[in-house]
Each structure stands twice: as C-alpha cells, then as structure tokens.
Amino acid sequence: MMENWLALVDQTVWQKLTYGRWYILLGMVVVLQGCIEAYDPTLSLNANLVVVSGIVTDLAEPQTISLSRSRSSSDSASVSTPIQGASVVVVVNGTEQIRLLEKQPGIYNFPDGFQGKVGSTYQLRFQTPDGTTYESSTETMVSVPSIAKTYDQFNPEGPKKNANGLAVPANDVYVDLQDPGGERNFYLWRWRLYETQVWCASCQQGRYVAVDIGPVGSGPINVLGCVRDTTLSTFNMFDYPCRGLCWDIFYSTDIDVFSDVYSNGQLQVGHKVASVPIYQRDPALIVVELLSLSPNAYRYYKLFADQTQNTGTLADSPPAPIVGNIRNLSNSAENVVGYFSAASVSVSRHKIGRQDVTTGIFQGLFYATNGRYPNLESSLPGNPSPFGGASTSSICVPNRNRTDQLPPGWND
Amino acid sequence: MNQLYMGKNILLLWLSLLAGVSAYSQTSTRLYKERALGSEKGGSEVAIRIDSLGKLSYLLNDSTLTAFLPDSKKATGTAVLIFPDNNLKSQTIDSLSLNVAKRLVDTGIAAFIVKHKALQQSLSGTGKADSLSAASQALEDGPRAIEYLRQHATGLKIQTTRIGLLGFGAGGELVLQLAQRYVAASRPDFVASVNTANQSVSTLVVPPDAPALWVVITTGDTQQAAIQHTQLYQHWIKAGRSAELHIYAAGGNGKTIDQSGESWTIWINQLVNWLRTQGYLDRALPTAGQSQAQTVVPEKTLATNEATTVVKTSVAKAPVTQSEPVVFRKKQPSLNQASGFRISGVVRDSATGQPLAGAAIVIDYRKSLTGTTTDSKGYYSIDLPPGEHLLVARIIGYTPVRKIFQVRSEPITVNVAMVSVASQLEEVVVTTKGFDQTVRQPILGVNQLNVNALKKLPAVLGEVDLLRGLQMLPGVSSVGEASNGVNIRGGTTDQNLILLDETPIFNPTHMFGLFSVFPSDVLSTVDLYKGNVPARFGGRAASVLDVSLRNPNLEQFSLSGGVSVVSNKLTADIPIVKGKLGVLVSGRGAFNDFLLPVISDKLANIKAKFGDVVLKAFWRMDDKNTMTFMGYTSKDAFQTDLLANLPNVNGTATRYDHQTLNLMARWFRSISPRLNLQTTGTYVHYVPRILSPELSGNVVTLRSSVLQRQVKSSLNYQLNNQKLELGVSGTHYRVEPGTLLPGQSESVNYVTTPTENALELALYADYERSLGDKLAVSVGLRYSHFLSLGPLLVRRYRPGETRDEFSVIDSIQYGAGQITQQYGGFEPRLGIRYSLGPNASLKFGYNLMRQYLQVVTNTATPLPTSRWKTSDPFIKPQVSQLLTAGYFLTMKDNIYELTLEGYWRSTQHIIDYRPGADFLLQPYPETQLLQGKSKAYGVETMLSKKKGELTGWLNYTYARTFNQVYEGATVEQNVNNGNWYRAIYDRPHTVNANMTIDVDRHNSFGFTFSYSTGRPYSSPTGYVTIEGVQYPYYGLRNNERLPAYHRLDFTWNIYNPSMRNRRWEGRWAFTVYNLYARKNAYSIFFKTESGKTNAYMLQIFAAPIASLSYNFVFK
Incomplete structure (x- = not known):
C-alpha cells in the first residue's frame, strides 16, 4: 500500500518535475482571521454562596448593605436570591451597635442620617433566617486625600465598539491626585455619569396614558403608564418625551484600584478613571469618587479585577477563590464572597462640556442606547385617537438609573 | 599516467626493436609515470636489455611490464600477463616465468611479465612483513597492466577481448583476486592460476561475467590447498562460468610444477590445450581503430536460467557499478516488432553487484500495462513502442531508481544499479542514542536531534525553530503556541537546564514564545537528556x-544566510590562521514586524523586533591544547495588547524588552591519549525590563537582572570499555529581583528590592563501563551544596499562620557574605543497559536532581520578565527523583527503530502561589509562595524510519502530572483545598507524526502532524451577582480542559533550483503552518463586561500561515 501511495506521489510530482519542469512559485498566501471568539463552555457548576456587598462611607447619603445568595447548578447558571429577614448589625468602634433595617428585599439600610467617620472602626455581623451567624473583620476607615484635578480629553477611538465594529469616540476622563506621604494608601476609583435624557417612556403594543386630574400642566396627574392596545402590531413601539428635566445615570462597572507603592507622596498625574463613550453631543456630568481602602480590601478588589477584567492575555494569572473578610462562625471553611469595608470618600464633580467634540448628535442618547430613532404616536395615521386625548409626554420616574432632580454640580 | 608519454616510449622501443630483431622481442614498460606507491627510492629510468635468447639480467626498481611478443605471422591476438611468484633470491625474472613466456610466444600468444609490488618487496629483501599492503598495492598493478594492454592493443597486435592472466604462487593469489574483482576496463578475459598455495584463495563473490578459470595445483603438503581450490572450482561452476581444474597428487612441496625442470611442461601443455579449446589460439588480430574495451552481448546467457557451464562464449556484459544507464545496441532484430521493441536489463545492487530478484519494474507509471518483476537473476524484459519512456525500479530496502530512455528502432538494454538503503546516512530528526561501543555517551533517555534534518521540517513563518522541533519528541510538550519554554516529563519550564555552549539560557524564546533564540544556522549538536542525566549536569530538576554550536571552519571562508518573512540572517566563517585559528560570526535580525498584521489581525498591535548575534573563535594552540571562546547576545523588544500593563503606574502602553549576554571560554588540554582536562568559565547576564511611557512622555522602567558566573573543570579518563569523569564546579548567582527607575517622573518613586547572592558548589564523578557485551552501566554521583549569602533581611513569622505582614515576629539582618541558609545533598545518577540481542536492549535509570534557582510566576507560561529566585531560608530547593525503564529495538539493518519508555517522577518543594499572589517588586516573596509536591508518570512510544527516500517517525505519549499544595487550612495556605490537582501542562494523550520525502537531490517534502489533549484551565464553579453585576467564582483549580489541539504542517524544500553546482547554493522553503486551519485554543477565559460574564477563547494561529524563505551558502 505504501508502494502504491509512493507511486502516486511519484506520478504527480515526478512527472511534473521531470517531464514538464513545472515549478510552483507561490507568493505569500495569507488568510485574515480574528483570534478571540466567543465560546460556550459546558460548565459543571456547583456553588451556593453568600454574597455580601456594601461599603460604609462618610458621605451624607443613604447607605446600604446588600445580602444575597448566589446558587449555581448545572440546571441554571446563576440564580441570585436576596437574603431576606436577616438580622444585620454593624458594630462601631467595638461598642456601639447599629441595627440595619430591610427596606427592600435583601437591602439593609443604615438609619437615616448615618455617616461614617474617619478613624472609626466598623464590623459587620449578621444572622441569616436559618440561624447561621457571620462576622466580618474589623475595618478602620482611613482618610482619603481630595482629588486634585479632574479633566477630560477627546479620544476619537474609544474602547467600545459599535455594531459595525468601529470604535465609538469617547471622552477620556483623567484625574490628578496628590498622594500623602508617610502612609500606605490604597484607593478605589468609581464614578457615575449623568446624561440628559429627553425620552422617558416607551410602550410596546400600547400607549402611554397619563390623565390630568386637575388643571392641565400644573395639577396632579394620574399616571397609568403603558396601556395595551391590541389594534397595534406586536412589535410597535411608541416613545414619549419627558415631561420636565430628566437625567440618566450610568455607573462604573470596572473595578479600578490603585496603590501608592511606587508613588508614595507624589502627585499622581493623568490617571485615566473613565472612558465615556460619546452617545450625544450634549454636555454630561461625571461624578468621580475616590475611596480609601484598607490593605486587605485592596488585595480583595485587586484579585477580583485580575480575575474578571484582566483576563485574555497570554499570561493570565490562574483564577483562585477570592477570599473576603466575612466568615461563618460555625464553619470556617465556608467561603463568603464579598468584602465589608469602610472607606472615606472624596468626590469630584466634573462637567464634560463636549465643546471640542466633533461627533455625536444632540439628544442622541435614545438612539445610542436603543439603536433606533424614537417613534412618536403622532406618526401613525389616524391620530389623535378618537377615544380621547392621551398625553404625549411621560414622567421621569426616578430610580437607580434615572433622576429628575438636578444633579449637584451640573450648573458649575 | 600520461599515455602520450608512454606511447612515445613504447614506439621508440618498438622501432628500435624492429631495427634488428629476431622472432622474440621484449620491451619493458614502466607502468607508472610518477613514482609508484610504496617505492621509497626514486624511480629510475627503465633499463632495457634486449636479449634474443631471452636471458635477461637487469635491475628493476619500479613495477614494470616486460613484453615478449610473437612473430607477427604467428600472432593470434591473445595476450597473457604473467605474475611470477615472489620467493626469489635473484633480482631477475625467474626462469619459470621466462620459459612459460617463451612457450606462449611460440604458440602465438603475447606474454607480458609483470613485476608486481609483492614481488618487488621480496626482491628488495623487505620480506613478507606486510603482505596485506603489498598485496593491495600489487592489486593495482594488475588492472593497470590490463588497461595498458587494452589501450595499446592495436600497437601490440592484441585483441582487447583476449587478455588473460597467469600467476604462479603469490602471483597466482593476485590473479585469483583479480578474477573476482574488476571493473570493465580491467576485466581479464581468462585467468590461470598455478600452484597457488594458501588461504587467500577464498572466493568472495563470483561475478556473473567472471572470466574463464584454469587452475593447476598439487595436493602437496597440506590438503588445504586442494580443498580450497576444489571449492573455488565449484563456486565458479555454480555461477555458470567456465572453469578447468587440475590437481596432481605428486608429493612433497609441489615440486612437479613450479620448477624449471621438465615437469613444468606437463601442465603447460594442458594450459595451451585449454587455450586452444577456448579459441584463444585462433588467429584474430585486432582490426584498426579498435582501441576501447568493447563487450558483446551474447544472446544466450541472458535468457538462460540453468547453471550451465558456458563453453564457447566466454564473455558477458561488464557489470555496472554506477547508476548511469549503459545502453547497448543489439544487432539482431527484436522478437516482436509489431508491438514495439524489447527493452531488457538486469537490476543489481550497486555495491556488491549481486542481481536483485523480485524488483518491481514499471514503465511510465502504467503498472497494469507495463509492469513486471525481475527474475532470480535480476533480469527483466518488456516490449515498448518507440519513443521516450520512464522506467521506475523499486524493491524494499533500496532507494527507487528512475531512468528516462529512448526506444528507437532496435531493442535496447537498460540496466539498473540500486543503492541499498542500509548504507545511507540517517536522515531522521531524532534518534534515541543507542549504546556506543566506546562508551562516550550516556545510555538512557538521551535524544539527539539531527540539525540538518530539523531544517527540513515545516517551520512557522519559515523560521527553523529548535523548541518546536523538540516538541515533536515524546515526553516534550508545552502549554500552547505562545509558550515561553517546554515542559519535559511533567516538569515546569524552568526545571529544564538549557545550555548554549555550556552557558545557561534563561529565556529561550523571542517574541514571547513564537520563535526560539537558538541560531539554527550554526547549531552543531542538540542533545536532550530527559532520562538519565549525567552527573556533570546539575542545577535543574527535570x-x-x-x-x-559548531566550530568555525579553519580552512575555508564561507558565507551563508537567508531571508524570510520574519527575519534576516547572515553567517560567516572566517579562518584567520589557516588550520589554527578561526572565527565564526552569525547574526539574525527581525525587523519585519510591519508584516505581522497582514498575517493575523490579532497580531496587529504587536510591535516586535529581535536580534541575536553569536561569535565563536576556536584556536588550536598545538596538538594538545585548544581554546574556544564563545560570545552570544540577544535582544528583544516587543509590545502587544495580549500582555498586561505595568500595574500602579499610569502608563500609556507597556513594552517588554529583554536582553542577554552569554560568554564562554574553554581550555581543553589533552594530557595523554586517554586523559584530558577541560576547564570552562562562563558569564551570563540576563536583563529583562518593562517600560511604561507616561502621558508626559517620560519612560518608567522596571528592571531586573540575573547574573551567573561559573567556573568548572573536569578530568576525563577513557579506556577501551570504561570511562571516568571527575569534576568540580562553582557558580555564583546574583539576582536583582526588580528595581523601579522613575526616569524624570514626578509621580513615581525609586523602589528597589534586595539583591540575592548565592553560591552553588558541586563535585561529581561519572563512571561508565561495559561489562561483557550484554551489560553496560553508567553510575554517577554528584554532590551539590548551596549557600544563600547576605546582605539580606530575613524575617521570622509566627509558625502555623499564613506568612504575611501580620504574622511577622522579628527579623534578622545578615551582612555581606554571611551565610543565611545552606542546602545540599547527593544526587545519584544511575543507568543500566542490558542487551537482549544485537538489535534490542532494555534500559533502566534512576536520577535525583536538585534545583536552587527557579522562576516564581503564577502565569500559565512565564513572562520574559518573570522573577528568578534562589533558594533562601523559606524557599527550599526543589528535589526531583526520576525512575525510567525502556525497551529499544532496531529492525531491518538499523532502518527502523522502536522505543518504548516509561517513567515515574516525584518532586518535592514545587513552587505554587497564594491566590492573588503578586511578585512585582515584592521584597518578601515568601509571603506569596507556597510549596508542595508533584507527581508525574507516563509511557512514551516511538517508531521511526531513519533511512531511505521516505523517513519519519510516529510517537504516542500518555503522560499525567499532578500537584498537591497544602500548608494550612485557610484559603491562603493551600491550593484546591489541598487535593491533588492537574498541572497546567497535564496533557494525557499526545501523538506526533512526521514524514519527510526526499524526492531527488533537489526537492524534499515534509509533513508534520501533531495531536494533543487540551491543557487544563480553571473554569468557574459558580456565578455571583454583586450590585447587579455577574462575576465568576472559581472554586477549583484546573478543573476543565481546553478542546484538543491538532494541526498539520507542510513544507516543500527546493535546493539549488537551477540544478547547477556553483559556489552559491540556495534553498527555497515553502511552508504552510496549520494546513487545515484548525482553530486551536490557547486559552479560555471569562471576562465581566457591562455587568455580565462572557466566555471567550483565545487562539494564536487560527488560520493557515504560508510563508516563503530563502537561504543561501556561499563558499
């Protein structure tokens, strides 16, 4: 068989080489192809973890601790259920015990007006409804320097890519920070961004109905919200402009930690804290917060960042179970995810004027987030409806991602 | 030999002879123009004495030919060369030869007496001291004499087809040798041997066209002569050749036939009678113009199958010893004119001349129409139409032969000589070193790579890569395509000691794992010791x-180089003092990174340049001393998105830059032929850096360095079957783990970590011996001692707790040179080979190795900037024990080789890391490290074909590696909860196959296929949601596997495409890597983006990569 095969090779190659003097002369043949692609692994999941999240800060704003349980099994990737009915206590300075109240499922609030203080120590203790007690380590709130300067720069190629694979231009936001010398400082940066929003409600196969009870424009309104109208097609969307001022809030999702190990006592210049994609030409407000962390909290957040954000390189660190600072008093082997820390916060509000921006459309936030232009009711034939006057503007409903109050620092 | 000169000489003599000559005439001709081999005295002129009575007396210094020519009326055209016996006392031609010559001349045969060398020596009184050399020199005289006669046949009035030999005694021995070994021009047509007395009569091989043989002897004193001659006669007859044997029983010393008394006439008549029956007494003078040897093809001998004695026709074709076709034209018409003409021929082994039966003959690749096989005599015949045809001959064990020939209007003969495969040089890339009779090499688990064959393998982007070639061996694997090193038998990459001319290499790849640092153009030998490591090596565990590198050419200047997609290289051999001092310079530079985005767009953001230069000088001081000097430097600069930025520094990008300088000087002194002393000094400085430019343009540099200096000396004593080596070595390490250089930065401080100093001393002895021919043993013992030196601040931690800042009790400051910790121990190395037969052997081995310098990194493959760490009070040295057993078999004349090896390895104090370990500028790395143990086992099998047109190998390996790390119960003190977990390079099944086809001198093809189970990776065991964002949770280490890795490569090498031999030789290599575009995964990772965790797969070479490269050599 080998003989036959060799004879075949002979035939093709030798004939060409000897009879026809046929040389293949190819240039470089290259095929372009990408190298990172989405993958769907079959994982054998098996976890039942208590997740604690919350930072005690010295800001004058409502503070919460959230407790939940994340279950993963082969049937469902991840189900997160809030732990309701737990008794949660924060011990301040070892003596004072502050009881937290559950206002929303799994979210336990500090009493109104509570503010942390630099130099105080805090410890979290809670007991779940099934009787298991957990306790955190004692965390000291250390002071944080103020942010020296916040500024932004137009970057025509931001990190995000649109549907066509092109980079979306962005505003890169930088901060300068004077690190206090003589002490070890660990920082956590986070931010939230306020963008003006002019479209406050969208209804699918329905109409937004708000009825003026009193005098139109100044009296009370009965908001019914989206009312189903089966005469419309299933995929029909109507969008309603906001009645009054409205801002959408975007939060930082990345974990950005920094340590002064190389730069103790120096002025940190040009730390890029955010790269805000320019969805619209209108100005926006970014509120940058700098939190001071304890050494262990810093290690925790850094490991988290390494394992979840800084992956995909040729030399990834091997993932490892992340150790928080909360332990089960009766079972020290249980690993609780999450870190209870106390941090002092220094806030900087910076208006991104976007005067130097050359792209983006005004009031284009809707288009950027929904991928389509707003569709007004009046665009349909047969409007206005013969059944009565439906309001064509909607209420800006405040929630975590939206506010109708003027953000502090907007008019600076 | 200047024929014109000889011709003139002869003519002069001839004319002078004719001037007044009688029936007998003699001429004497010098056979050699120059001084003949073996003659110490200067050649004198020929002294000629013409004596009509035949009585001569003259001194001969050189080999001469004395001619006795018959009357031209009587001349038959036959000639006989007479080789006299050499037990003579006088310096004249002996009377027996003379009488015989006269008798032959009477019958019309020209007689020439050859004063051959053996005769010479006995004449000059040197005796029979070195009969072998005399005989071999004399053997030259015979063919030369025959050739001379044939060339001057016309002048001497003899037929070129009627030249025979006649030898007496020692001359007879010569003559019988010549009857069996000849080339066409010097084949005697008949041979007669008279009273050849002794052992050298044995028949080697009777050629198919051996001359007719006539022998006469007496049984004499020993029957041996009679028995041997009888056997000779039988061999001749069985070969189908003509022979006649006369054995006289007359007693005592053979007196009846070799004396000049009357008795010689008895046999001479029989000889003459025989010559008559053979037809040599018929008058057949040569026709004018016939001067070259011609042989006639008789029809009968080709077709006959019986071993008949051929009586009349005495000649067959001359044997073919080259591979060129010998084409003859037959005079008679073909047998079947309608369908074409007959081609026929004989297929022979080119070395021995033996016909090959059963060889397959195919014409024009049309097996069904024109295929046949040779018969038991190697003969074949086929009818073909006129035109050009291609004949292919194949038989197992021989390289196939292809010939083109033309069939015109007559049948032709095409003979084929095939070269045995067993006689070729081994071509395969890798061989397991078998046992070497002189015990120069160790025995077990050594693989030697053939660098020339390595160059024929498919190479990525045209760069011949040693590390990739190594991965084709069983037991050698890596974590992926961009891996910075290889894993051998379950060891980590830093557990391999990589030496370039005895200097260690800390980072073996360029461009982060894509190419290796070894300059392939100047490699000489590559030995991989993965089983039994000789005691002279130490310092690494696996x-x-x-x-x-090869030594410079001391004789001739040469230049070679190459251009490829990736790099450009140039090598020059410069002899400075011919034969004594030479320098070799070789450099490679890669600046073609602008081409990388064209290949793969993930490589788009890579900027990579690298270069390496090596300089080697060799000085042969005298016969006993040589000095070698080697300098090697390499530099890499690359930047890629696929590597993380320098943390805690606000840099805009990150560049990796590393360079190394290796220097070596060696003095070799040969004290006696058995004893030599070798002293070597090496200096290695490896400096990796990370550069981070800031917004302002200032560059912040993180620099680390490893400096190693070593002096070692060894004494080698070698006997016939034993070898002893004793040696001592001392090494000093200075490791700077990292320094942050701020440059002009206002944001970054100068930060440094304490420098580590250490000393490693070793004493070793290696003894190898073969006991009998079955057993061979290699025993080595090495004692190594390691001292960690100050200045150093050593902390003490609370026992039982995690080592961190909170468990420090106190610390001790050591001064410079003070010993902070010592480690040491014996390292026995044992290897045993037991031969089961000439082709098979069993091998066993046991090794213990200690490692004091290791890489600390928690990444999948070490970065070039990863930290090297010497052992210290907290980090114990790694100790590895390896047990191996193997079976080794060669088949079919060393063409095929089968190896089967199993191993078990156990390593203590392997290094692993706490979760979130960070070594960057960490002054107390013990707070980040954990130590545990590892076990690895496996079975490796390999089958290779080493010679022939098709060479290659196939290997399969089953190998597992597991680690266990447990220093305490908390998550920071153990890995994977203290359970055994798979190492990152644990790949159970691996298959590698390679095939290289040498089509002809100018083309070769190669295919390489490799398959391997995917390496393990850590995948989440659950997901957690924190503030609306989903994150992965990893509960276990290395719990999943990547998909399997497999890939096929192809290469086509074209040598000297213009097909002419010139001073400039070029080679094109066309390569396709990953031929069927397998998207092999390098890693699977999980990334949290916009609140959700997504899984991705990273591939490095996901598409076929074709490249063309050109290499040249200029001499």
Missing part, C-alpha cells in the same frame, strides 16, 4: 537541553 532535564538538560545541551545545544552546542
């Missing part, structure tokens, strides 16, 4: 890769 294996030794010993790469040595």
